[in-house]
Every structure is written in structure tokens, then in C-alpha cells.
Amino acid sequence: MKKNRVSVLALVAAMMVLLSILPLRATNEVINYTDINKIKTEGMQRSQVMELSSWLSDVYAPRLMGSPMYTKAADWAIAKMKEWGLVNVKAEPWVNRNGFDRGWTNDKYYMEVVSPEPFPIPGTPTAWTPGTNGLVRGEAVLVTATTLEDLAAYKGKLKGKWILTQAVPDVAAYWTVISKRYTLDELAAMEFNPAPGLEFGVTPPGQRAGAPIIAAPAAPAPQAKPAAAPAAAQQPAQKPQAQPQPAAPAAGQRGGFGAANARNEFFRAEGVLGTLSTAPRGHGIYTIGGNRAADPATTLPAVVIPAEQYGRIGRMLAKKVPVTIEADIKSTYYPNPQVFNVVGELPGTDKADEIVMLGGHLDSWHAATGAADDGCGVTAMMEAMRILKATGVKLRRTVRIGLWGAEEQGLIGSREYVAAHFAGRQAPAAPAAGAPPAAGAPPAAAGQRGGGFGGPLGPLEFKPEYDKLSAYYNIDNGTGAIRGIYLQGNDAAGPIFREWIEPLRGMGVTTVTIRNTGGTDHQSFDGVGLPGFQFIQDETEYNAIIHHTNLDTYERLQPNDMMKDATIAAVFAYLTANREDKIPRKPLPIQGQRGR
Numbered sequence: 075m076k077k078n079r080v081s082v083l084a085l086v087a088a089m090m091v092l093l094s095i096l097p098l099r100a101t102n103e104v105i106n107y108t109d110i111n112k113i114k115t116e117g118m119q120r121s122q123v124m125e126l127s128s129w130l131s132d133v134y135a136p137r138l139m140g141s142p143m144y145t146k147a148a149d150w151a152i153a154k155m156k157e158w159g160l161v162n163v164k165a166e167p168w169v170n171r172n173g174f175d176r177g178w179t180n181d182k183y184y185m186e187v188v189s190p191e192p193f194p195i196p197g198t199p200t201a202w203t204p205g206t207n208g209l210v211r212g213e214a215v216l217v218t219a220t221t222l223e224d225l226a227a228y229k230g231k232l233k234g235k236w237i238l239t240q241a242v243p244d245v246a247a248y249w250t251v252i253s254k255r256y257t258l259d260e261l262a263a264m265e266f267n268p269a270p271g272l273e274f275g276v277t278p279p280g281q282r283a284g285a286p287i288i289a290a291p292a293a294p295a296p297q298a299k300p301a302a303a304p305a306a307a308q309q310p311a312q313k314p315q316a317q318p319q320p321a322a323p324a325a326g327q328r329g330g331f332g333a334a335n336a337r338n339e340f341f342r343a344e345g346v347l348g349t350l351s352t353a354p355r356g357h358g359i360y361t362i363g364g365n366r367a368a369d370p371a372t373t374l375p376a377v378v379i380p381a382e383q384y385g386r387i388g389r390m391l392a393k394k395v396p397v398t399i400e401a402d403i404k405s406t407y408y409p410n411p412q413v414f415n416v417v418g419e420l421p422g423t424d425k426a427d428e429i430v431m432l433g434g435h436l437d438s439w440h441a442a443t444g445a446a447d448d449g450c451g452v453t454a455m456m457e458a459m460r461i462l463k464a465t466g467v468k469l470r471r472t473v474r475i476g477l478w479g480a481e482e483q484g485l486i487g488s489r490e491y492v493a494a495h496f497a498g499r500q501a502p503a504a505p506a507a508g509a510p511p512a513a514g515a516p517p518a519a520a521g522q523r524g525g526g527f528g529g530p531l532g533p534l535e536f537k538p539e540y541d542k543l544s545a546y547y548n549i550d551n552g553t554g555a556i557r558g559i560y561l562q563g564n565d566a567a568g569p570i571f572r573e574w575i576e577p578l579r580g581m582g583v584t585t586v587t588i589r590n591t592g593g594t595d596h597q598s599f600d601g602v603g604l605p606g607f608q609f610i611q612d613e614t615e616y617n618a619i620i621h622h623t624n625l626d627t628y629e630r631l632q633p634n635d636m637m638k639d640a641t642i643a644a645v646f647a648y649l650t651a652n653r654e655d656k657i658p659r660k661p662l663p664i665q666g667q668r669g670r
């Protein structure tokens with residue numbers, strides 16, 4: 075008898091496990107397979123996504139916000155979408171309340187070691203840094219001192235020199251495979267083993283897209299740091315976003331702008347030619363960034379070069395072998411640039427006043443062509459719009475595309491769009507200069523510059539369209555195939571998406587996870603309580619060698635993955651547009667909590 079009871083209990087336990095892993099079937103979603111097949115056929119057999127990607131990453135690149143090429147890329151996207159028959163296609167300016175004072179381009183870069191043995195130095199000037207005064211030559215000197223006390227030893231010795239600003243880094247071999255797809259086990263772990271604390275859609279600082287999530291508090295935790303904590307400490311780092319960085323940070327230096335600025339100011343006062351820095355990943359790869367708020371009048375020429383050339387120069391200097399570098403760098407500033415996003419629509423029918431949005435960011439960093447970050451998000455979403463138009467499938471709601479500017483400087487374009495159309499926050503009044511911050515005051519000062527994901531922290535102000543948006547879908551995790559979707563803690567959307575991915579399982583889409591992912595424009599929607607989602611994408615080589623590096627080019631795009639991504643985005647837009655109800659929403663973000 076006892077044995078039987080044990081086996082009954084075991085059976086019940088097994089059934090409970092089985093029930094918990096079976097897809098939930100609660101919402102009875104209507105899926106028109108005829109239309110889905112039309113979309114899949116157009117997307118997978120008549121795809122234009124790679125041709126679009128070539129235009130955007132070969133011809134209209136790089137697309138640093140505020141540069142003339144950003145505008146040319148926008149003009150191209152607008153013309154293309156008009157050609158397809160989209161409506162209301164336009165550049166939509168945003169209010170420049172973020173201190174985006176100047177655009178910048180690097181127009182010429184030449185750098186070479188000329189003695190003792192000539193060799194070229196590939197590299198990229200840090201954004202918003204000035205060029206050289208024509209062709210200049212100077213000896214290289216390695217200065218790792220970071221404090222003004224230590225730098226004092228160099229006083230009077232640096233005039234006309236190129237400064238190597240950090241120790242020569244060690245470059246490890248690639249011992250592990252750098253390109254990977256999610257295994258089914260890994261995807262299952264995302265779905266069935268979410269770390270606790272996800273239900274409020276808060277991605278803790280330090281989380282990267284797709285990484286396991288650390289428990290987040292359900293309510294705002296008491297501020298561990300004083301309210302006047304340095305801005306750098308408030309910026310989450312879900313993905314290795316190039317936040318405005320000092321022109322030439324010392325290796326491992328995390329002192330923020332203050333220390334690096336003081337160091338650069340010392341170099342400038344000493345009359346150096348410029349600074350060189352590198353990234354420890356080696357293999358010819360380096361990442362780029364820049365500080366849009368840097369004052370051109372007090373900024374030095376700064377160049378990022380590969381670890382290999384940096385190391386060769388540094389090791390020769392260590393042997394007391396003098397190294398002379400020649401350079402000619404020309405860069406241009408563009409005061410008061412136009413700041414805008416690009417939008418376009420496919421009009422709906424009986425629910426045309428309600429909206430489904432697709433998007434990615436049009437701007438890019440400049441060491442390469444931004445093919446994957448986020449050219450491929452832009453072209454996949456443009457292609458999704460083309461597919462929906464070309465198939466002629468009926469759309470009850472209006473489908474709108476948003477191509478965002480200045481994502482790389484802190485999601486500015488999407489955040490300003492959301493503020494203008496749906497809901498935004500007014501910055502609270504800044505404390506008077508010198509006054510101690512009020513206890514518990516939001517850390518971001520009004521009008522604070524320098525980017526970051528934060529934005530203002532004041533109360534939400536709602537716009538009429540707030541009630542009209544069903545959902546926003548974003549692609550900005552590189553070229554990898556879509557394998558599912560992050561719910562951003564929105565439990566109610568889970569059963570819907572689980573039914574929707576049924577026709578996509580054969581394309582590898584299997585997973586709906588309660589986890590959230592961060593670091594890009596869906597956060598601008600999610601942060602004000604709107605359903606903003608990003609897809610789970612295969613990693614491919616994205617974080618290893620592509621993201622913000624000099625290798626982010628067309629060659630790194632995977633055509634089959636791109637075709638899938640556009641098709642899947644089109645299916646999600648189609649199903650969202652035609653669903654009887656809008657996608658359910660999470661509870662509103664807690665007052666004063668930064669939208670992430």
C-alpha cells in the first residue's frame with residue numbers, strides 16, 4: 075500500500091512538472107495561417123534585407139548622431155519607404171533638451187610610425203575630438219600616471235609628444251569559440267529558470283542583454299549611495315554601451331570624468347600632440363566611443379588603435395628605443411545639428427487609430443559602418459514593413475516604424491519620441507549650485523549632460539496616444555537569428571506570445587522568457603509602462619568582436635538570420651495589429667523609478 079501511495083505521489087509530481095513545462099494555452103489567439111504563410115514566403119524567398127543592409131552599411135555609414143551622414147541615411151530610408159508605399163514617412167525632430175550641441179565627422183586619418191622602422195598605425199579618432207594641426211611628428215612617450223601628483227614628474231617633458239596613456243595590455247588567445255547560437259537547453263533555462271525578482275521588469279545595473287538576471291527589488295530600495303552619487307555610478311551597463319568616455323582613459327581607471335579630465339588638461343597644458351589608447355581584446359579589434367559634451371577648445375586629439383601596434387610601440391619604448399609617430403587627422407564639428415528620428419506607417423483599417431510599432435536605431439558609432447549596431451535592426455524592421463505592404467495582408471491597427479537617433483548617447487531619440495507621443499517625465503528642479511541635495515532626491519540633475527539611460531525622473535505626464543499603443547518591438551542585439559522574446563516582466567503577454575510563436579517554431583523561435591533585456595530603445599517604452607519588447611537573438615559574434623568595434627561591417631551580417639529576423643518581426647507586427655485587444659500592460663513603473 076505504502077509503495078502504491080509513493081508511486082501515486084510520484085505520478086502527481088511528474089504530472090505537475092509536465093504541466094509546468096507545457097506551453098500555456100489560455101488566450102485562444104486567432105492565427106490566420108494563410109496570411110502568416112504569405113509573410114514567411116515574402117520574407118524568406120523574396121527578401122531584400124541584405125540589399126537594404128548594403129545600402130545602409132556600405133553607402134550611408136557611419137551614422138554618428140548629428141553628422142551629415144546620419145541625415146543622408148535618414149533621407150535614404152525615407153525615400154525607400156515612400157517608394158514602397160508607406161504613408162506619413164518623415165523625419166520627426168525632437169526637442170533638443172539633451173545638450174546635443176554639435177555633430178562631428180572624422181574626415182581624414184593618417185598615422186604611422188616613421189622611425190626607427192616605418193609601419194602604419196590603423197586606428198580611429200575618438201568621437202568629438204579635434205584633429206591635428208596638419209601633418210605633425212612627435213616622439214611617443216608612455217605615461218601611466220593618473221594623479222596630478224604623479225604627473226608632476228612629467229612637467230616640461232611632454233611638449234610635442236604623442237602620449238600612450240595606458241600600460242601595454244596582455245592579449246589572450248581565443249580559447250573559446252566566439253560565435254555561438256543558443257542551445258535548446260540554454261533557451262529552456264531562460265524560460266523555466268528565471269532568476270527571482272523579474273516580475274517588475276527592472277534590469278539591475280551591470281546586467282547585459284540576455285545575461286542571467288539578478289534579483290531586483292520590488293519597490294525602490296533605499297538609496298545606498300548619497301543622492302549626489304557621481305553620474306557614472308547611475309548608468310546601468312546592460313551591454314557594453316560606449317557611454318561618453320574620457321578621451322583617453324587610463325587602463326582600468328574608473329575615476330569618471332573628473333580624474334581623466336584633469337589628466338587631459340595637464341597634457342594639454344604641457345603641449346602634447348595627442349593621446350593614444352587601446353583595448354585589451356587585441357586581434358586588431360578595438361572599441362570606439364566619444365563624449366559629445368566635450369568642449370572642442372579644450373579637448374586633445376585622441377586616437378584608439380589596435381593592441382598590436384600599441385604594444386609594439388610600448389615595448390620599444392620600454393627598451394629605450396625612441397619611436398617617432400607622424401599623423402595627419404582632420405575632423406569637423408557641426409554646431410547645432412538637426413536632431414530627429416524617422417517614422418513611417420502602414421495604415422490600419424477598423425482600428426486604425428491604434429498603433430503597433432517596430433524599431434531600431436539609425437545612429438551608429440564610427441570605427442566601422444554600424445552594420446550590426448544597429449544597421450541590421452533598422453533594415454530588418456524596414457524589411458518587415460516592406461513584407462507587410464508587399465503581401466497586402468489586412469492590418470486592423472496602424473503599423474508604425476521608428477528609426478531612432480542618438481541611441482548610442484543614451485536612448486535619446488526614442489525617449490524623446492515616447493515623451494512627445496505617449497508619456498514623458500519632466501526633470502525635477504535642479505538643486506541650487508552648491509546646495510546639498512535633498513535626502514532621497516533623484517540623482518539625475520535637470521539638464522544633466524553626458525547621456526546615460528536615465529533621463530529625467532519626475533512624474534509621468536501622459537499624452538493621448540498613450541492609450542493607443544498596443545506594443546513596441548525592437549531589434550538591437552546584432553545580426554543573430556531571433557529565438558524568442560523577452561517579456562520584460564510582463565506576465566500577461568506570455569500566453570499570447572507562446573501561441574504566436576507556434577508558426578515560427580520551424581524557424582527556431584521557441585522561447586518566451588519572463589526575463590528582461592536592456593541597453594536599448596525598448597526601454598524608453600517599458601520605462602513609462604508601455605509594452606516594449608526586444609527579441610532573444612543568437613549571440614553570433616556580437617559581443618565578442620562586433621559591438622562598437624572597428625569590425626562592425628556588412629561582412630559580419632548573417633543573411634539567413636537577417637531574413638528570419640525581418641520575417642519574424644513582420645509576423646509579430648501582423649499579429650499585434652490584428653488581435654482583438656491590445657497587448658496587456660504591466661503595472662505602471664513606480665513613481666520616480668527610472669525607466670529601464
Ligand SMILES: [Zn+2]
Pocket residue numbers: 435447448481550594
Ligand atoms: Zn545598438
